Amino acid sequence: MGPLTYETAFERDPPPGAHLASGSCSTKWANMDVQESAISTDRVSPSTKLQVQDPAVLSEVERLLAGRTRDIRLKGKLRLLFQERSWPRTAKIVRAWMTWVVVLDVVTLALNAILLPKAIALSMLLPACLLPPAAMATAFVWQRPRAQWLQRISIIAGLFLIFLSVALVGVSAGGEFYERHLNIMLFVAITAIIIFGVPLNWTVTVASLALGLYLVFQLQNPSLEKGSAVAATLFFASGIIATVVARRTMTILAQKTFLLELRDRSRVAELADANARLERLARTDPLTGISNRRWMMETLDHLWSDGMERRGCAMLMCDIDEFKNLNDRLGHAEGDRCLVKVAGIIQSSVRRNRDHVARYGGEEFLIVLPGVDEREAIAMGERIRGSVEAASLPNPASRVLPYVTLSIGVAAQRPGDEIIPPERLQNQADAALYLAKQAGRNRVVLHKAGALGT
Template sequence: MWRFVDAQIGRKPQSSPSHDGQKTSVTSSSQQLLERFLSNPVVMAQVEQLLSGRTRDIHLKGEIRRAFEQRSWRSAASIIRSWMVFVILLDLLLLALSFFLLSRDTALAITAPSLVIIPAALGVRQIWKKRRPDRALGSALLGGMAVILLCVCWMGVAAGGPLLNRYLHVMLSVAITGVVIFSIPFRQTVAIAAFAVSLFFATQIAFSTESVGMILFGVLFFGSGMAATVLGRRTMNKLAYKAFLLELRDRQRLSDLARSNRRLEQLSKIDGLTGVANRHLLRERLEDLRQAGGTVAILMCDIDDFKALNDHLGHLDGDRCLVDVARILTNFTRSELDCVARFGGEEFLVLLPGVTEADAMAVAERIRAAVAAAAHPNPLSRVTPVVTISIGVAVGSTTLPDNVLQKRADVALYDAKRTGRNQVRLWIPALDSRNALYNVA
């Protein structure tokens, strides 16, 4: 598969309006592939294994290589298209200068090969405007490079004399710049370099007046430089691979850290014993409901004679009682809408958004009956020898001043306690004067 290298990991993509849809699609596909890797322990183990070795031994295969290709495609294509524009401009500049600096016959002789370069470069540029099959992209680039290099040699042959070597040097310079900046598979880099050196040698043998020794010396000299450039390109490829692997590992660590932070944040809002919300999360839910508007019912629940249970049966049995009550409260509420929170030692608060007084009373009564039916022992209870619960209910607008509904639910709870426990009481204005506990606006 085609491997594009030199991707600048994490760089904000540059796009033109005419290709925004395509580039967004490529980016989305790349991001989805990367995210899938982060959750795949086998792939991440391969990443760690590759990073544990030497940089020069890194070889990307399979899914990792495909992700790298998708990630680096746009930058590689942009470089190649820009380079083709540079070749066209350089070609036109040299052609224009030839009419000023060379004889008319010589200038006319090099015009034909010079003009052939333009459609060849434009063809490669057009093909590399969008993602195509790897074979099509590779064939277009190698074919375009071959035509360009051949035309430069043709210009040298047409000019003849000392200009032959000048154009051959230009041809080698064009090949070297391509080798340096093209982010393409290493085997294709070698193909471009080998073709350029072979073309230099063949042209010298066929048309140069220099001795064979000087020609071989030139081939050895320029061939050595080209080989060094190719090796440098290979090192750049390896460094790009390593940068990609490091990004994958860093993304995984950041993802793990983010999950840990989310988990810690969730734990900070959950009661450690019962698993329901704590006061911190309760305040957040109340604030969310206040911003959303509407009505909410608050159920203030208190386990009857819980201190007697703790003192007589011990704290472990008391903890089991709290867990059982929390489970019952959760079972009788809507998991995605309601909120069950531990408000104090044996007190729980339940939020029921968007319900009427009748609905809230029905839920509270079902909770009270279920707690009594669980028959958790409480031998010293003043109500019955099993655990019971008293509930105060208040229903009102979420726009009421802070804690008004909670205070009303607390007043109703006190009335349930005062009148015998194991009861459900709905707050009504008369309870405020009857209990004389709170002065609620």
């Protein structure tokens, strides 16, 4: 093969720390760090997770939080995100409220039938029957997200029919029931205004409908003068207006809480990313860009804990021949350049996302080949050695060749053999490397049992 230059070996198949020498376990650890730091985001919808890093959204969040709380107005994406976040809770409240209104209506009718004269109870029956279908239809619409215009019509029309039903029950019964049920209608309206977290214009519409019905029926109340009817309406209007203001304040506080969560989530994500980058840097050799010794030790522990040694594994300990002489003759800058080129050649020779490469020492590289036997490991070593020699990197001070060469020691854990710890397998590869150096360098030597006492 022709000379393998740095550009083709290193740039075509780079070993950046971003994938940690194609070691999948290191990427897994980095992802775990991110997941632990941002665990709170599991409660957020996917679209919110996507938007939380939108610079425009974050800029608007910071702007709103920097101002006064009472001036918070959500618009555009933020408004849609808030509605998406708050809809499940609001829908659950609406459905529960509607269901209990129906239950109370039925119970009240039953009690009236027992306690009140038959004529009065029968007069209440027909207007009371208007309430259950209106409430159930509204609850049905709010079972799942629908178009906002449909939700708005359902909540306003449903509440109007409920108010009308309660008022007509009293109007039909007459007497003491007339004004009592109008007051009950306002009470029902106030509870809906307080607990329904719907947009302010919806709330104002509901409040206006309730007060309008109250005023209309009170003006027709034969036992009440018109001036008293208006005065009573104004009295109750002050209370309902205060309730609407309180509901608006609750909504603003909920929106501020949502904005704070978005900002905190963004900061957590940024911190998780920074931690992941630091973690990658801590496990990456700054010169060559491949993994360092610390990462390799963690990788070996991880592989062995997963039972890799039972499936077979090989280690290659590689050492650049006459590297000290290269530094002395050409300088440390050229030595660093040589290390980077050799690292790139090794990285481009192994199997991506399966094998593991690390700079183990000054000019030493350790390669771990999971699921590889002795024959395959020797073939891999020869391919790497041949590629380094073919690159023709200058080393005029070498006693082997005027080019950079590599000596490689190989040790393998075969399936079914006695399980040995990774440190011992590494020592065997190192012992084989020593034999390769003794035999003249620029060669691949397999460790054999009993060699050098190992």
